[in-house]
Amino acid sequence: MPIFPCFPTVNRHPRSGRQWPLLLVLLGLLTGVAPAQAQLTYDTEYPLMGYGKNPPTDPYSRMMKALAAKGEKLPFVADGHGYLDGVLQALGIDPSSQMLVFSKSSLKQRFISPQTPRSLFFTDDVYVANVPGSRSLEVAAMDPMQGPVFFDVSQDPKAVAPFQQETTRCLRCHDTYSMTGEGVPRFMLSSVITAADGNIVSHELSEITEQATPIEERWAGWYVTGLSGKQTHRGNFIVKDVAALSKRPWVGEINQSSLDKFVDLAAYPRKTSDIVALLVLQHQVEVQNRLVRLNYESRKLLAANSKVPDVELQALIKPLLEVMLMSDEPPLADTVQGTSGYQQWFEQRGPFTKDGKSLRQFDLKTRTFRYRLSYLIYSDAVAALADRVKQLLFNDITAVLSGDATLLDGKGLPADERQAIRDILQATKPEVLARP
Numbered sequence: 001m002p003i004f005p006c007f008p009t010v011n012r013h014p015r016s017g018r019q020w021p022l023l024l025v026l027l028g029l030l031t032g033v034a035p036a037q038a039q040l041t042y043d044t045e046y047p048l049m050g051y052g053k054n055p056p057t058d059p060y061s062r063m064m065k066a067l068a069a070k071g072e073k074l075p076f077v078a079d080g081h082g083y084l085d086g087v088l089q090a091l092g093i094d095p096s097s098q099m100l101v102f103s104k105s106s107l108k109q110r111f112i113s114p115q116t117p118r119s120l121f122f123t124d125d126v127y128v129a130n131v132p133g134s135r136s137l138e139v140a141a142m143d144p145m146q147g148p149v150f151f152d153v154s155q156d157p158k159a160v161a162p163f164q165q166e167t168t169r170c171l172r173c174h175d176t177y178s179m180t181g182e183g184v185p186r187f188m189l190s191s192v193i194t195a196a197d198g199n200i201v202s203h204e205l206s207e208i209t210e211q212a213t214p215i216e217e218r219w220a221g222w223y224v225t226g227l228s229g230k231q232t233h234r235g236n237f238i239v240k241d242v243a244a245l246s247k248r249p250w251v252g253e254i255n256q257s258s259l260d261k262f263v264d265l266a267a268y269p270r271k272t273s274d275i276v277a278l279l280v281l282q283h284q285v286e287v288q289n290r291l292v293r294l295n296y297e298s299r300k301l302l303a304a305n306s307k308v309p310d311v312e313l314q315a316l317i318k319p320l321l322e323v324m325l326m327s328d329e330p331p332l333a334d335t336v337q338g339t340s341g342y343q344q345w346f347e348q349r350g351p352f353t354k355d356g357k358s359l360r361q362f363d364l365k366t367r368t369f370r371y372r373l374s375y376l377i378y379s380d381a382v383a384a385l386a387d388r389v390k391q392l393l394f395n396d397i398t399a400v401l402s403g404d405a406t407l408l409d410g411k412g413l414p415a416d417e418r419q420a421i422r423d424i425l426q427a428t429k430p431e432v433l434a435r436p
Contacts (some may be wrong), residue, residue, distance in 0.1 A: 028365050041183050051185065051295060052406035056149045059126050059142035063090050066094055080268065082139060082155040084130050088269075090389065093123045095372050096342040100273040101257070102238075103192040103221030104199050113198040114238055117223060117309035122281060124379060127187070132267040141189065143412055153217050170249045174413050179374070184296045187285040192221035193250070196240050207244070210288045212328040213396050217248060219278060223263070226275030229334030235275075237263065276338035279368045280346065283326070287374050290320040291381045298389045318407070324374040327411040329367055336364045353427040357420060370412060373397065373421045377429060392414055394432045399426075401433075 027251060034397050042051035055061070067073065067090075074086035088095060100117035104110075111131040118131045129138040137153040192214070193205040200221075209218050216232045224235025229365060237252035258271065265271045296318050301308050322328055337343070343362060352358045359377070361370040376382065378395075382390065396407050401422050405412030413421075425432045 014329040023218070034215065042185070042296075045183055046300055047160060048299060049296060051146050054146070056141070057142045057148060058143040058149055059091060060139050060141040060151060062148070063141075064387060071295040076157040076289075078157075081130065081250075081267075082137070082157075083153055084128070085152075085269070087128055087137060087139070088121055088155060091123060091126050091128070093121045093126065093128060093368065094268040094342065094345045095276065096272070096340040096345050097123070097277045098268065098270040098272060098274070098340065099277055100223040100268070101221060102198055104197075105192050105221065106138075108138070109198075114196065115228050115263055116264060120281075121269075122277075124284070124376065125381075140289050142379075143379055144380040145295070146185070147295070147381075148187050148288075158183070167257075175324050183269060184293050186289045186292065187284055189282060190221070191218050191234055192223045193234075193245070196238055201239050201242065201245070209282060209401075210328075211283055211326070212330065213282075213322055214330045215332065218253075218282070219252070220250070222271040222278070222397060224254075224257050224275050224278065226254065226339050227255050227257075227258060227337040228275060231332055231334040231336065233275075235273075235278075258435075272340035274338045274340040274342045275336055276346075276362070277340070277342045279336065280342075283323075283329075283368060283374065286323050287320070287376045288381065290323050291376075292377075294320050294389065295381070295385055298386055302386055302388070304360075313389055314396065317389065317393050317396060317398065321393065321400075322408060324377065325397070325400060325408060325413070326367065326369065326372040326374070328373075329410045331366050332364070332368075351428040353424055359361075359421075359424055359428075371417060371424065372419050373401075373425075375427075378434065395435070397436070398433050399422065 012385060040052060042049055043053075069277065074083050076083055077085060087093075097120075101120065102112065102114040104112050106112070106118065106129075108129075111134045116132055118129055121128045125142040126142040129140075134195040135155050137155065137417045139151040139153060141149055141150045141151070183185040188208055190206055190208045193201045195201050206220070209397050216234070217226075218233055218235075220234035220237050221236050222231060227378060230253045232249065232254055234250055235252045236253070236256060237250055259265060259273065260271075294316050298313055301316070315345070324411070343364075347362060348360070349360055350358050357371070359369070359371055360372055362368065363370040368402045382393075385393065400407055400412065401418045403412065403415070403418065422433065
C-alpha cells in the first residue's frame with residue numbers, strides 16, 4: 001500500500017552486505033502470500049522499536065481511537081469522495097495540498113492512468129491517497145517512535161473496517177522486502193518516466209528523488225500546476241513515442257495554471273497539483289526518513305553501550321542536520337509560485353515571533369524556504385529522539401547558527417539569516433538554543 005510512487009529495487013544492507021532479492025517481493029505479489037511477520041528487518045535488527053507489535057501513536061491512529069471511544073464514525077459521501085473529505089477534515093489536511101500522480105507505480109496501479117491520476121494530500125505527519133474507483137483510501141503516517149506506518153480505509157460504509165496497521169503489502173516497497181530504506185521503514189518519492197497508458201517506460205530512467213535532486217529532474221509521472229518561470233521540470237511529461245527519449249533534456253509542460261488539457265478532474269477535490277506542495281513534500285519526506293534512521297540507529301547503539309562517545313552519535317546526526325538546514329538543496333533557477341492556495345495555507349500555520357517571522361515562510365526565488373531550518377524541528381518525531389541524541393542535535397544546530405560552518409562542510413548560512421532563525425527559535429522553541 002505505498003503512499004508515494006514507488007517500485008521494487010534491490011539494495012544491500014549497509015552493515016551486513018546481505019542482498020535482499022527482488023524474487024522475494026515478486027513471489028509475494030504473484031502468490032498473494034506475504035513474507036512472514038518474522039522476516040521484518042526491524043524485528044531482527046531493531047527489536048527494541050517494536051515495529052508492527054507496539055500499538056502506533058501516529059495522528060491517524062489517535063484520531064481513529066478517539067472516534068471509536070466516542071462511538072462516532074467519519075462522514076461518508078456516497079456520490080462524492082466517500083470517506084476522503086471526512087478523513088482530510090479530521091486530520092487537518094487542507095485539500096489545497098492535493099498532488100496528482102499518473103504513473104502506475106503503486107499497488108493501486110490498475111486504477112491509475114494519466115486519465116485517472118492518484119491524488120495525494122498531506123500535512124506535517126500524515127499522508128492520504130485516493131484513486132477514483134478504488135475500494136479504499138491509503139493512509140501513511142509518521143509515528144514518533146516507529147516511523148512510517150501504513151493503513152487502509154475501506155470505501156464501503158457497510159464494511160467493518162479493522163483498525164490494523166499494514167506490515168506486509170506496504171513494506172514490500174517501503175523497505176523491509178526491497179531494502180530501499182537500507183533497513184528502516186521509509187517514505188518514498190520518485191520521478192518516473194511514464195508512457196501514455198501510465199506504465200513505467202524504464203526503471204533505469206526512473207529514480208527515487210531527494211532534496212538534492214535538481215528541480216529539472218523531478219516529478220516525471222506527476223501532474224504539476226503552478227508557475228516556475230524558466231525553471232524546467234519533468235512534471236506533465238508523458239512519453240507518446242519512445243524515440244523522444246533520445247533527446248535531452250526531458251522537459252514537461254511547465255507553467256500550467258490548469259490541467260484541463262490533460263485530464264477531467266471533476267472527480268477530485270481540487271483541479272490542481274501544486275508545485276509548492278511538491279517542493280515541501282520533497283523536503284518533508286527526506287527529513288522524516290533521516291529522523292527515522294537516526295532514531296533506529298542511535299537507540300540500538302545506546303542500548304548496546306550507554307556510554308558511546310558523542311562523536312559516534314554525531315556521525316549519525318550529521319545526515320539529519322544537513323537536510324534540516326537544507327545545505328544540499330539545489331538553487332531554483334527562477335521564481336516559483338503555486339496556484340492552489342497551499343502556499344498561503346502552509347505559511348499561516350506558524351508558529352510566529354511577535355514580528356511575524358516563521359520557519360514556514362517561503363522564499364521561492366532562489367530556494368524553497370526563507371529561513372533554512374526545517375519546520376519539522378517542532379515535530380513529535382524530533383521530540384521522541386533519545387534525550388542525549390536530541391541534545392546533541394540541538395547543540396549542532398546552535399553551533400551552526402553561531403557561525404560554525406564546519407558541521408555542514410563549509411556550507412554555512414549568512415549572518416542575518418542565522419540571527420533570524422535564532423530569533424524564531426527563541427520565541428517558539430527555546431530549548432533548541434539552551435545549552436545543558
